[in-house]
Amino acid sequence: MELVLQNLIPIPLRDKLSQRNSDIWNTQKTLKQGEWIKVKAPSGTGKTTLVHILYRLRNDYTGHVLWNGKEEQRFSAAELAVLRQSAVSVVFQDLRLFSQLTARENIELNRVLPASGTHYESTVIDAMAERLGVTHILQQRAGLCSYGEQQRIAIIRALVQPFQWLLMDEPFSHLDEENTRKAAALIAEECEKRGAGFILTDLDEDRHLPYTTFYNL
Numbered sequence: 001m002e003l004v005l006q007n008l009i010p011i012p013l014r015d016k017l018s019q020r021n022s023d024i025w026n027t028q029k030t031l032k033q034g035e036w037i038k039v040k041a042p043s044g045t046g047k048t049t050l051v052h053i054l055y056r057l058r059n060d061y062t063g064h065v066l067w068n069g070k071e072e073q074r075f076s077a078a079e080l081a082v083l084r085q086s087a088v089s090v091v092f093q094d095l096r097l098f099s100q101l102t103a104r105e106n107i108e109l110n111r112v113l114p115a116s117g118t119h120y121e122s123t124v125i126d127a128m129a130e131r132l133g134v135t136h137i138l139q140q141r142a143g144l145c146s147y148g149e150q151q152r153i154a155i156i157r158a159l160v161q162p163f164q165w166l167l168m169d170e171p172f173s174h175l176d177e178e179n180t181r182k183a184a185a186l187i188a189e190e191c192e193k194r195g196a197g198f199i200l201t202d203l204d205e206d207r208h209l210p211y212t213t214f215y216n217l
């Protein structure tokens, strides 16, 4: 699935953006499926805004976002649901886990999401949790988990559904080097399996994943 950005400008950032150049804002970009894209930007320059626009959580922008040629703003609620169930997965910066549900229940919500049947057996959750060192908290309420544990749960949740694009907003911000390495390896494997692309935002340069494309926001 191809993603095209045309002259995208978030309205709250319009004045700031008129004073600087960006590889993403107010340009034309075609992002091809299978690209592994790192978007680097200092704090407050719009990483979260970009992810929320792409996931269609906000529409306070000018310009166009086209998924396979179709304008995002024209998706019906049902079409948007299908997009999110089967084509675009996300790790939010603020994670957005249900705090009263267990870590496992949070992941299960995504595993059973696809309208056309589950993508993975539930045993895959155990295997992924084992790799990321969170087996011991799977039955714990998410709200009681540390932020770093929640971040790994949110990553697993995003990986147990089908997707062609994975959006990740500073996904390793609360992980140490070893856990970042493990999470990045799992993400790379899952993207490779699906031939999927991703857009990963972060503050700094990094080599956590073999990115194919680098942009400054």
Ligand SMILES: Nc1ncnc2c1ncn2[C@@H]1O[C@H](COP(=O)(O)OP(=O)(O)OP(=O)(O)O)[C@@H](O)[C@H]1O
Binding pocket: 012, 013, 041, 042, 043, 044, 045, 046, 047, 048, 049, 050, 093, 203
């Ligand atoms: N709805 C809004 N109304 C007004 N200003 C907004 C709105 N949404 C975002 N902003 C502003 O836009 C800028 C970019 O915010 P955003 O959260 O996207 O940055 P970020 O790059 O993700 O930051 P951080 O690295 O600190 O998470 C900030 O200055 C923020 O205050």
